[in-house]
Amino acid sequence: MAVLLRRRHNGVVQLRSTESPILIGKSAARVFCVTREDGVQWIEKSGPAAELMLEAGVMRWCAGRLPVPEVLAIEAGLLSMSALPGVNLTEASIDCAVALTAEALHLIHSVPAEGCPFQADWATRLHQAEHRVKNGLVEQSDFDEVNLGRSAVDILAELQAQPPLPPLSCFTHGDACLPNFLTRGGLLTGIVDLGRAGVAHPAQDWALALRSMRDNFGSDGERLLRKQLPQHCADEALLRRFRLLDELF
Structure with missing residues (x-):
């Protein structure tokens, strides 16, 4: 011990x-x-x-x-x-939050994934979601406003019916929200809360980062971060798919 x-x-x-x-x-x-x-x-x-x-x-x-x-x-x-130095990006200015969120995601996604023992791909996450729904672990009251009134079973059924993802993967954070990135003096000083990290499609991180930016800085923050969005993650159906998956976690 x-x-x-x-x-x-x-x-x-x-x-x-x-x-x-x-x-x-x-x-x-x-x-x-x-x-x-x-x-x-x-x-x-x-x-x-x-x-x-x-x-x-x-x-x-x-x-x-x-x-x-x-x-x-x-x-x-x-x-x-x-303990890492700095404050999380919800306490930064909008410009700093946008710049450092994009920097953090580019840094994370550039980590060579060869030999990474942690998998967070669609099949893995969907299996985890099925377990959570089956065991009543999903807080339906915490759903995004657009999904309030839906059941976890309904959302899971929609996710299970999705077509295969584009064949692209890299190391990802898994919960790329602003509270999980730290800054001091305008620099990125830390990346935390890595329990869902692993090899997956990078759109998973961008989907949650965009939502977190909107939640904390409104539509202006989301619009600014979208300017940093890589083309291979820009498909709105793909982003929505990962936001929907996150409802079950």
Whole structure:
């Protein structure tokens, strides 16, 4: 079992610490910024053990490839990672948010996918969605406004009827929303919340980034980010398809 920074191996607290919750986002996981009395800070995330193990594996694979947190320790249901500098892009100016979202996606998608052990392709994600719908894990009240009133079963049926995706894949973030990109001084300083990362079609990331930009900066933000949209991700039916899939997560 991993030894967490604020505990001895026998569970005795070494130094007092305070926890500040990080509330942004819809994830069921609980995330805290922990500050020890000597000023050392790190992030602790609690949630299902299997999901945290997967996220830790992704971060370790991304180390040296992307500006992601360092995994400090992991035990059943609790992941400790380094705190990266900066604030998330919801706190940036619209121009900064647009520029750094595009930069982050280009950076992520340029990571060589050869040998990547993490798959997030359509078949994988659809299988996960089927499991979530079958087990009643989908929050239908959280659907986008355009889908309110629909059932998870109805959305799943539409997704299952979709034709095959264009044959294009790369390493992707999987939840490319503004809160998951950090900035300080106008620079991209961090990419976080990587539990859904893996090899997939890049339109998945652009679809969620455009929606997040609209949610945080309105139609102007979405319009500006669309100017950065690669041609192979510009098909509106493709973008809608990935937004619809995300409703089930």
